[in-house]
Amino acid sequence: MPATLKTDVLVIGGGATGAAVAWDCALRGYETVLAERRDLAEGTSGRFHGLLHSGGRYAVKDPNAAVECIEENVILRRIAADCIEDTGGLFVTTPDDDAAYGDSFLEGCAKTGVPTEEIDTAEALRREPRLNPAIKRAFTVPDASIDAWKTVWALAHAARGRGATVLPYHGVVDVLREGDAVVGARLHDEHSGEQVTVEARMVLNASGAWAGQVADMAGIEGVEIIPGKGIMIAMNHRLVNTVINRCTMPADGDILVPIRTVSVIGTTDIRVKDPDEPEITQDEVEQMLDDGERLVPGFRQARAMRVWAGVRPLFQDAKATGSSRDVTRAHTLLDHHERDGVTGFLTITGGKLTTMRLMARDIVDAMCAQLGDDRPCTTDKVVLPGSEDLEPYHISERLKAKEDHLLDDQLVCECEMIPRARLEATMRERDTTNLDDIRRSLRLGMGPCQGGFCIYRATGILHGVEQLDAPQANGSLRNFLEERWKGVWPILYGDQLRQARLDDWIFQGLLDVEHLPQ
C-alpha cells in the first residue's frame, strides 16, 4: 500500500452504513476508499439482534421511521436476498400487555403501509408452539432476519467490484483540513503499524456511535452522539422460527429473532459514556432471561450461548432527556458546510441497520449536491453479489452444501457446518491471522460448542494456509479463546456451563494452550 492514496471519496466507518455509503459512491462512479479501524461490521452492525424491521415496531410511536423501514425492507429483500431469511414476524400481546394497544398498532400499520393482519391466537400458537399460550392477540408483519456480516461484506465486495478500496484495520488518526475544507485523513494500519494518508475531495463520516470522535478530529464541535447500549443473548437453537415482538410501546426485552442457527433476545437501552467495550451487567442478563420467559415459557431452561452489547448511535437532540429510547431513531445527516462552514465533510449517523441504504443515499445525494454533480442513486435497483438469483437465504443451505460434498471434503466446524475448502478459501481471501475475522465471515465457532472442537482445527489449518510461525498461530488461538470468553462468562449456567467446562478441558487440560510458547 502506498503511503498516500488519492481518491474522490473517503468513507470513514466499515459498519453497515459505511459499507452502503462506499457502495453507493462506487456505483455512482466515484473513486472510493473505505476505512474501518477494526474488522468490517465489528462494531454496532455486528452486535445487533439480526432483525430486518417491517416497521411494525415504530408504527405507533414513530410513523416516519415505520414508513422508512417498510420501504427499505422491500428493497433489501430485492437487492440482498442472500443475506435475508424470510422468517416473517408476529406481534403478540402477552398477559402483561394492554390488549388495546393492538388497535393502535393496527391503525398505525395502516397509516404507514406496514402490511399486517390480526390472526387467531390459536393460529399463532400453531405456527410457533413454544409461544406463551396465554397471549391475548397476535398480528403478522413482514419482519425478517438479516445477517449483518454477510450484508456488509456483500456491500464491500460490490464496492470493490466497482473499483473501491476497502481497508479494514485502518483507523483514522487525523482528519486533514486546509482552511475551511476537509481534504482527507491520516490512517493507521493496525497490522503493519504504518501510516497511510488519504487525500480526498470528500470525506464522509459514517462511523456511527464514533461519529462525534471523528468530527472532533475534523475540528468540528458539538456533534454529540449518545451511545445507547443494548445487550442481546443468543440461545443455542431456534426457539421460534418467526420474529416475535411484544405488541406494546417499544421497550426492553421485547423481541426474539430467529437468525441462522440461533435465536436472539434483545434488548436493553442504557446510555453509556464510551462506545468502546460496553459492560454487560448481571441485572441486564437477568432482565433478558425474564423477558424471554414471558415470550417463550421455559426460556431459562434453554441454553444461553453468548451475550454481547452493541451501542446505538443516537444523535443528541437539544431537548432529549431520560432514556435514550426517546431520542429520535430516524437518522441524521449533518451538512458541515451549512452547519459549520466546513466543506468536503458530511456526517451521517443515527438510524438503524434496516435503513442503511437510505442513509447512504441521503449522504451521497448531499455530497453530489456539494460537488455539483448530477448522479442519481441506483442502489435500490442493483442486486448485490451473491444475491443474483434473488432467492432468500434458507436455513438449510449449509446442510445442502454439505450433502453435496459429503464424500470429498472435511467438516471443520460441525455446529455451523463449515467445510475445510470453504474455510481455507476464506482464510486466503481475508488474508488475516485473526480467527475472529474468520468467525465473522463464516460464523466459525459460533455454535453450541463455541469453538471447542473447530478452533484447534482452524488454528492448525490457518498455520498452514497463512504460513504462520508458531507464536503467531498461538496468538491467534489465544486471542480467539479470550474474545470468546468475553461473550460467554456473564451467561454461564446450565448446559452451556457444562459445555464451557468441556472446552476448558480441551484447551487447558488437553492442549495446555496456557503454556504454549509466546
Next chain:
Amino acid sequence: MTSPGWAAPSYDVLVIGAGLAGLSAAARLAEGGAKVMLIAKGVGATHLGPGTIDVLGYAPDRVERPGEALAGLGGEHPYARLGGADAVARSVDWFKRQFDGGPLGAYGYRGDLGENVLLPTTVGAPKPSAVVPETMAAGDLRDDAPMLVVGFYALRDFHAAYLADNVARGGVPARSLVIEGRVDGRPEANSLGLARAMENADSRAEIVRQVERGLDGAARVGFPAGLGAEDPHGVWTALQEQLGRPVFEVPTLPPSVPGMRVFKTLRARLRERGGRIVLNSEAVLAVRDGIRVEAVRATAAGRQVDYRARWIVLATGGVASGGIALDSHWRARETALGLPVHGVPEPGGPRFGADYFGEHPFSRAGVAVDDGLRPVDGEGVRLLENVLVAGATLAGAQPWKEKSGDGVSLASGHRAAELIMEESR
C-alpha cells in the same frame, strides 16, 4: 418421585459414575471381594482426556516431582483428603497393575510420582504428566532427540506442522510430515478411525513406506494417539521395529483412544471379578434413612430402579460430566443425590472473571468431604455415613489448570475403595 422404583438385588457397593474414579473404585472393590454394581449415565471423561495420569502439573508453577509437591497443596484441595502421597502412590501402582494380562495384551503404563515427564500436547505445548502409556513415553520433551511428527490430512484433530513448530520453538528439533489421502476410505476421520486403520497391517505398511522417506535424521517418530484400539502394544511395537527407532503417540482432540483403552481395561477388570456395570442409567434420587442412603433410584430403559447397597460411591464427575449443575438463578446442586455444593459464590457475587486464563470463583465448586471421603456441610459436619465421594465431584481443585484431574480421580476412587474395605472388615 411418585412411583417407587423397581427393586434391584442388593449389593455391597453401588458405584455411580463410569469415569476413572468410578471405574477404579469399582474394580478395586471387586478385587477385594465385594459385590459391586456400577451404574452410570454414560461413559465417563476417559473418552475425552489424553489418557495420561496427570497427578499434579502446576501448583501454580510447573511441578517436577509431583509426589513431593502434593504435600504443599492447601487443606481445601482434594489431595489433602486422600491419605497422603503414599495413598496416591498406592493408587498409581494398582492402576499400572490392572493392565497386566488385561484385554489389551502387553500394553501398559510407565512412570510414578517421582518425576513428571513433559509430553507434547496436540498443539505442541509441554505438559507435565506423572504416569503415561508406554506408547507416549518416547515423546518426553526433557529429551532433546530430534523428532518427526506424522500427521494425516484426513485426521482433522491433529495438525502435525503446528505441533512440530511449537515443539521446535520449545527447543527440541522437530519436523512434520503429513500423509495425504483418506483414512478408512473417508475424507475425514477421527482418532478411533485412525486406530482401526493402524491395526490393518496393509494400511500400516503403506504408512511406514511414506514415513521412511521423511525420516531424515529423526531419532524418534510421533503419531496421533490412534495406534490401535484393540492391540496398541502390537501396533506400537511393529511400528518401532519397522521404523527402527522409538515411536510415540501424541493425544488428539476427543474421542481419546488412549482413554478408551483405560475404560476397556478397568471395565474388564471389574467384570472378571464379578462386578456389574450398567450404562444409560442415571441416578436421580437418594432414598434415605437418616444419615444413611438405603437405595439410589436410577432411570433405566423407561422405568426407575432402586439400587440397594450398604455403601455408595458417588463419582458422577464435576460440571463437565453433569455431576454438578448450576441453573439460571445461579443455584448449584449435586445432581444424583442432592448433596450441598461447596465453594459456590454468594448470590450476586461474581462466579466467573473476565480473564479466560485467570482464576474463576466458581471453578473449585464441588462436594466437600472429610478424611473418610463422606460429604460434609459448611461446618464440616458429616452428612451421610455410607456415601463416599470421589473424582471431579470433589470441591477444591481446578483440574484442567493444575493438570491434576486424572490423579485426583484415580487416587480418590482407589481411596474410597480402601476405606470401604477397611471399614467393612
